[in-house]
Structure formats: structure tokens, C-alpha cells
Amino acid sequence: MKFSSFDHFRLSSQFLIASFPVIALCTILVGSWVGYTVKNGVAHRLGGDAALYVDTLLSHRLQFRPGTHDLTPASITALDSFLVDTGLEKKVAALYLWAPAGKLIYSKNKTLLGKSFPVSEGLSDAYAGNIYSEIISPSNNEPENDLRDLGTLIESYAPIRREGTDEILAVAEFFMTTEELNREAEMAELDSWLIVGAVFGAAYVLLFQIVRNGSNMIDAQRASLREKLDLVTALNEQNSVLHDKVKLAAARVTTLNEDFLHRISADLHDGPAQDLGLALMKVETLCDACETCPRKQELQERNDRESPTVRALLKAALGELRTIAAGLQLPDLETLSIRQVVMRSVHDYQIKVHMPVDVVMPEEERDVILPVKITLYRILQESLLNGYRHANGVNQRVELWYDDSCVHVRIADGGMGFDLEAVPEHGHLGIKGMRERVEALGGDFGLHTCPGHGTVIQAGLPFRVRSDEHA
Incomplete structure (x- = not known):
């Protein structure tokens, strides 16, 4: 043995x-x-x-x-x-x-x-x-x-x-x-052997009984623990499967959400925007349609007073509606690489605000799924715009790098920063939205800021989500 x-x-x-x-x-x-x-x-x-x-x-x-x-x-x-x-x-x-x-x-x-x-x-x-x-x-x-x-x-x-x-x-x-x-x-000597043997034998039997009782108790506890461990292992496996399903659903929701926003943008452009444009044209020709009206003079005076305001309001509403529709609609990201997604987001931001952004990226490319590209674009879009609104776009910088399983991005500015503890619970909805987007895909999100030292937003996104071939 x-x-x-x-x-x-x-x-x-x-x-x-x-x-x-x-x-x-x-x-x-x-x-x-x-x-x-x-x-x-x-x-x-x-x-x-x-x-x-x-x-x-x-x-x-x-x-x-x-x-x-x-x-x-x-x-x-x-x-x-x-x-x-x-x-x-x-x-x-x-x-x-x-x-x-x-x-x-x-x-x-x-x-x-x-x-x-x-x-x-x-x-x-x-x-x-x-x-x-x-x-x-x-x-x-x-x-x-x-x-x-x-x-x-x-x-x-x-x-x-x-x-x-x-x-x-x-x-x-x-x-x-x-x-x-x-x-x-x-x-x-025989008497001594008998006495010693009897004493040691009795002690041996007594100790064996004690150890056997303890061994039985340990075996029972071990069996109970094994059953609980098997149950916990099964629950952990179920939780792992559910976690993967949640991340897969989040990836699908990210793609479907962008499709939904694209549809809303198209509907706004083709529906209310077109109606507002037609209404603006009708307002400008309204007076010509009333030449035979006996109240022409009165309407002309009223039109001279109110039509500039109405036209200005209609033009402003039309411009705002078109801006909202353009913001809701993403460019076609599926065919773009990670570097191209970053440069496209930075380029779109610079067209709007005409501010320089320092970009640092590796030369290599990594293959990622579409929900990761969408999330990366939205994070850059929201972070850069927040840096322009709250830090006047000072010293904005975008860094991108990879590790074995994730793509990491850091967006920093040289503004005055802010105190996170002083932010009301319902404030900074953009930051909450970014955090939810990243964590829904199983990534990590971090925000570092303090008064007088600028703001840094950092996120890590996995290249792929388990079973993402169906995403």
C-alpha cells in the first residue's frame, strides 16, 4: 500500500x-x-x-x-x-x-x-x-x-x-x-504485561471510539458541504450563463438602439422637418395669396409686424430639429476600424467646435464587434462635447491602447475639473449613460477629476462578447 x-x-x-x-x-x-x-x-x-x-x-x-x-x-x-x-x-x-x-x-x-x-x-x-x-x-x-x-x-x-x-x-x-x-x-512480569496491556487496550479502544465519533461527524459535515458546494457550483454556472446572456443582450440592445435612433432621425428629417420647411414657405407667400382681401391693408400691417418673428422661430425650430436628427444618426461604423472610429469621432467634434484635439493611437489594428465600435464612438462624442462645454476645450487629448482582451481609451482635458461629491444625484446624465454603456458590455469605466486639475475619463471595452457572433 x-x-x-x-x-x-x-x-x-x-x-x-x-x-x-x-x-x-x-x-x-x-x-x-x-x-x-x-x-x-x-x-x-x-x-x-x-x-x-x-x-x-x-x-x-x-x-x-x-x-x-x-x-x-x-x-x-x-x-x-x-x-x-x-x-x-x-x-x-x-x-x-x-x-x-x-x-x-x-x-x-x-x-x-x-x-x-x-x-x-x-x-x-x-x-x-x-x-x-x-x-x-x-x-x-x-x-x-x-x-x-x-x-x-x-x-x-x-x-x-x-x-x-x-x-x-x-x-x-x-x-x-x-x-x-x-x-x-x-x-x-506476566502480571505487569497484563495490567499494562489492559490499560493501554482500554485507552486505545476509548480513543478509537472518540476518534470514530469525530470522524463520523466530519464525514457527515463533509457530505453536507459537498452537496452545498455542488449547489453553489451549479448556481455559479447558471449565473455565468446568465451574465453572458446579459452582456450579449446589452450588445444587441446597443446595436438596436442605434438603429432605433437612426430611424427616429430619418423620421424627424422626413416628417416634422419637411412640414416646418413647407410651413416657412407658406408664411413667406401668405400675403400674396390675400391680394383681393378687403382687409389687405390691415393684414399687411399685421404681417409686417409678426411674420419676421414667426419666420425666425420656424427657422430656429427647423435648424434645431435638423441638428437633433443629425446627432441621433451615427455614421456607418461597421466597415470602419478602431482607429477610423476614433478619428471620425474627433473629426466630427472638430467640425462642430473648431478646437484642436491631440490624438495618440498605436499603429496596429484589432478586430472588434460593432457594439464596441458604437460604444467607443458615443463615449468619445459625449466626453469631447462635455470637455468643450465645461472646460472650453482646453488641452483635450485622446489616447487609445490595447491589452490582450480589451481596447482602452482615455479622454482628458485641461479644464478646472469639479468635485464629484458635490454633484447632485440626478446630475451628469451623460456620465451615467457612458458608464451604463461600458458596463453593459462587461467593460470598466472610470472618472477622475478634482477642482483645478482637469477631468479624465477612462474606459476599457472587451474585443468581443461571448457568443457575439449572434449579436
Whole structure:
């Protein structure tokens, strides 16, 4: 099983897999440590009991040659029969008696008597009046080489005191077999293993139950979140489709709106404008049609007074109507490039106001859809006219550039600017109209101005709208 697939398991399964080796290892370590501690404790207890027993039995058997630490032959003979007479032969494998400075004064191996050996830690501790015990494996060094075939033994040192006093006559070193030790240690170790295993097992089961409950809760929450995420994803996809449809509809509306304005312009020109022109002609010839009228003189005087005013009003209305009709009708933009659309808008503006405009554009061309061209033309038309009305056309500048998906335009002037916060909510309808045109196609619109620093209008329009082949 690859480790990378471990994350695919439930949390409870991960806990079960990951924690079992840890729990097992901890159980083994704790059980082994408890067994080792118990074993050493039993060894010290057995050694201590045997040391007290040996001290009691040996203290009255030790007889030394006068002025020396050497035992008398009778004392050595008594010690040879000590183990047999007292029934310790099965438990005590060997017995040594030590005089100060590491001199061996008793051993079954009589060739070792009188020799001196390095003072061990146990011998030194026993001469200080303490009982010392440890579990050892006999070495090949004298005097232990006679015991090397016996395996593990309990080595004990016990001080032998003169009866009724604290005077240490000698130190007894004896080696005991580990049969009793192993029996008690195995029982204690088994008990410790059972207790430790039961405690860790209960903790393991309890923790697993807690983790499993948490895992079930997390799985339920995860399933709920997955359902909600699927619902949100579906709604987001629907919103994306609706957003694309809105932008597509806006592009269509932009084109249809211009067609509608063109139709209104034609209707105004062919309808009311023609009627006003005919009415003007009739007013100018009205007096000639009344030559036989008996009130000719009166009508002539009245015509002389009112006809100039009427003719002036009709001419003004006719001129304004033709201007409105011309403003409503766009030039044919579909065949023009972006550069040509910009230059056409600037040219139409300059014809009206006779003011210079600085134009900066890249040499390259990009293909855009008709609604983008219409919106670009209207933005330039409205921005330049606003710059003329409110900034007297000072330092007007048009910049055009592209990025990967949009065409950007910036229209700036050097006028006095204005405070946007001070503009009433219903004011600057032209700016609102430009913003709505741009944002309807999914573009960005920005206006930057402040008193004394001119006005900058910037817009970014996408080259195409999704599914715009049907726009």
C-alpha cells in the first residue's frame, strides 16, 4: 500500500492504523521496563534475605589465626560443610570470604586462598556495612571462572559481623541460582504485561471510539458541504450563463438602439422637418395669396409686424430639429476600424467646435464587434462635447491602447475639473449613460477629476462578447 493513499482512509481508520504500532510499542517498552524493574527488585530481595541468613550462620563459625585475617584450618573445614549442613547447596552455587584489601580467605578452590584481587564495587560497598546484590553472567576471570558454565546468577555481598557488635570480620560473597528469581520475575512480569496491556487496550479502544465519533461527524459535515458546494457550483454556472446572456443582450440592445435612433432621425428629417420647411414657405407667400382681401391693408400691417418673428422661430425650430436628427444618426461604423472610429469621432467634434484635439493611437489594428465600435464612438462624442462645454476645450487629448482582451481609451482635458461629491444625484446624465454603456458590455469605466486639475475619463471595452457572433 502506498503511503500517498493513506489520506483516502477515514480519520478513524487512519487513527486505527497509525496508533496501533505506537500503542503496541509503548506496551512492549513499558512491559519490558516493568519486568526488568521487577526482576532487579526480586534479585535484591533474595540477595538481602540470603545475606542476612548467611551472616547469622557464619558469624560464630569464623575463627582467625592470631594477629592475621587468615582463617584457621578448623574454620575452613567448618565452612566446607556449611552449605551441605544448612541445606543451601541447591540455592548457593559458590561462597567466598574476603578480608580487607581484596584478599580471598575462603573458597572451595583452595588454590585461590590467600590471593588478592581488585576490590569490586560490591566488596567495597559491603565493607562499608551495606548489602549489595546484582544479576550477573560470570566472567572468565578468577575466581568466577569456575562458575561460567552456570549461566545467569545473583551475586551478593554481605558483611559478616562479630556477634553482638558492629565489627565487620569479613565480607561474604555468594552466588545464587536464578530459578526462584526467574519464577517470581516471570509471574510479576506476566502480571505487569497484563495490567499494562489492559490499560493501554482500554485507552486505545476509548480513543478509537472518540476518534470514530469525530470522524463520523466530519464525514457527515463533509457530505453536507459537498452537496452545498455542488449547489453553489451549479448556481455559479447558471449565473455565468446568465451574465453572458446579459452582456450579449446589452450588445444587441446597443446595436438596436442605434438603429432605433437612426430611424427616429430619418423620421424627424422626413416628417416634422419637411412640414416646418413647407410651413416657412407658406408664411413667406401668405400675403400674396390675400391680394383681393378687403382687409389687405390691415393684414399687411399685421404681417409686417409678426411674420419676421414667426419666420425666425420656424427657422430656429427647423435648424434645431435638423441638428437633433443629425446627432441621433451615427455614421456607418461597421466597415470602419478602431482607429477610423476614433478619428471620425474627433473629426466630427472638430467640425462642430473648431478646437484642436491631440490624438495618440498605436499603429496596429484589432478586430472588434460593432457594439464596441458604437460604444467607443458615443463615449468619445459625449466626453469631447462635455470637455468643450465645461472646460472650453482646453488641452483635450485622446489616447487609445490595447491589452490582450480589451481596447482602452482615455479622454482628458485641461479644464478646472469639479468635485464629484458635490454633484447632485440626478446630475451628469451623460456620465451615467457612458458608464451604463461600458458596463453593459462587461467593460470598466472610470472618472477622475478634482477642482483645478482637469477631468479624465477612462474606459476599457472587451474585443468581443461571448457568443457575439449572434449579436
